[in-house]
Amino acid sequence: MRDSMKHQIRILGIDDSPFDFGENAALVVGAVVRPPMYLESVMKTEVAVDGRDASKKVVGMVSGSRYQDQIKLIMIDGIALAGFNVLDLDFIHTSLEIPVLTVTRDKPDFSKMQAALMKYFPDWRERLALLKKHELREIPTEHKPLYASGLGLQWREFEELVKASTVRGALPEPLRIAHLVATAMVEGESHGRA
Amino acid sequence: MRDSMKHQIRILGIDDSPFDFGENAALVVGAVVRPPMYLESVMKTEVAVDGRDASKKVVGMVSGSRYQDQIKLIMIDGIALAGFNVLDLDFIHTSLEIPVLTVTRDKPDFSKMQAALMKYFPDWRERLALLKKHELREIPTEHKPLYASGLGLQWREFEELVKASTVRGALPEPLRIAHLVATAMVEGESHGRA
Numbered sequence: 001m002r003d004s005m006k007h008q009i010r011i012l013g014i015d016d017s018p019f020d021f022g023e024n025a026a027l028v029v030g031a032v033v034r035p036p037m038y039l040e041s042v043m044k045t046e047v048a049v050d051g052r053d054a055s056k057k058v059v060g061m062v063s064g065s066r067y068q069d070q071i072k073l074i075m076i077d078g079i080a081l082a083g084f085n086v087l088d089l090d091f092i093h094t095s096l097e098i099p100v101l102t103v104t105r106d107k108p109d110f111s112k113m114q115a116a117l118m119k120y121f122p123d124w125r126e127r128l129a130l131l132k133k134h135e136l137r138e139i140p141t142e143h144k145p146l147y148a149s150g151l152g153l154q155w156r157e158f159e160e161l162v163k164a165s166t167v168r169g170a171l172p173e174p175l176r177i178a179h180l181v182a183t184a185m186v187e188g189e190s191h192g193r194a
Numbered sequence: 195m196r197d198s199m200k201h202q203i204r205i206l207g208i209d210d211s212p213f214d215f216g217e218n219a220a221l222v223v224g225a226v227v228r229p230p231m232y233l234e235s236v237m238k239t240e241v242a243v244d245g246r247d248a249s250k251k252v253v254g255m256v257s258g259s260r261y262q263d264q265i266k267l268i269m270i271d272g273i274a275l276a277g278f279n280v281l282d283l284d285f286i287h288t289s290l291e292i293p294v295l296t297v298t299r300d301k302p303d304f305s306k307m308q309a310a311l312m313k314y315f316p317d318w319r320e321r322l323a324l325l326k327k328h329e330l331r332e333i334p335t336e337h338k339p340l341y342a343s344g345l346g347l348q349w350r351e352f353e354e355l356v357k358a359s360t361v362r363g364a365l366p367e368p369l370r371i372a373h374l375v376a377t378a379m380v381e382g383e384s385h386g387r388a
Contacts, residue, residue: 029378039231039233039370039374041378041384042377042378042379042383042384043382043384064382064383168232177233180233184223184235184238185236188237188238188239188255189237189238189259189260190235190237
């Protein structure tokens with residue numbers, strides 16, 4: 001991708017904050033970034049820990065934003081926010097008409113997730129179905145691969161946008177910046193692998 | 195300044211959030227940036243609206259940070275946070291042993307500020323003395339000049355660090371990013387001239 005093209009693109013990265021057991025909600029932060037790393041806007045919402053509102057809250061946050069029409073891709077750190085508040089990628093994509101890509105650095109362990117869901121959630125079948133609905137694919141980076149699921153773009157385009165927005169390490173800037181902000185707002189200072 | 199040098203430098207930008215009358219505290223956000231624009235860390239604190247704790251809170255935020263020893267310059271958006279919570283630049287500089295630069299885009303109107311201070315604050319003389327203690331100088335940019343006061347570096351060095359960390363517009367990235375985050379956390383989405 002040419003530099004002049006990259007700079008015109010806006011990618012929204014979304015990550016949630018850490019939360020303690022007993023807390024009802026987690027902060028969710030969105031960072032609008034022009035690749036490779038120019039931060040253009042920040043937004044936030046809150047979602048219920050282990051709730052079912054994450055998809056609606058994400059759609060509400062983006063559709064209330066001045067950047068809705070300019071976002072080329074929404075990258076989300078993982079397929080669930082605030083614990084097991086699993087995202088419905090089809091709902092998000094259909095509601096906003098924006099491509100969506102979930103990205104994780106650790107390979108999801110579906111059997112472990114299924115066991116946890118079955119133990120704690122009467123609606124575990126629905127949550128598990130959302131978790132597994134879209135194929136998990138590897139995206140190569142200069143470090144370890146990323147694990148991603150997406151819809152709305154050709155896979156080659158997802159890979160190009162991840163590459164165009166990655167500066168150091170393996171994590172794209174929209175996700176790294178959203179992580180830094182979400183962590184700092186809850187813990188006082190950002191930390192972790194971002 | 196050579197690019198290889200710029201990338202090794204860390205600048206902490208500090209800005210406060212908007213607040214409504216009647217609120218007791220404003221959020222203050224710090225963004226650690228490697229010039230020109232790589233966001234490395236985010237931190238936060240809170241200061242009392244129109245209080246006297248801003249200097250101590252800034253010192254506490256930075257001295258509790260893992261980046262204290264690596265910050266080459268603290269840039270602060272203006273000489274006061276959260277209304278008229280005026281900063282004591284000498285206290286900050288002496289406590290942290292880090293150079294400090296306050297930066298504003300609008301030329302401060304000291305006579306107007308003095309009138310407001312006299313009207314509302316019994317300790318107006320002390321606040322005014324802090325406001326005016328350090329010489330206000332212009333820093334040229336590609337747009338309108340910035341107005342700045344600083345201590346701990348040669349003026350030429352302040353100007354170089356402002357230039358090295360400015361990407362678009364006149365505001366250096368550490369301040370622009372701190373502003374985006376502080377605004378978004380209070381209003382839901384960043385806005386304003388940043």
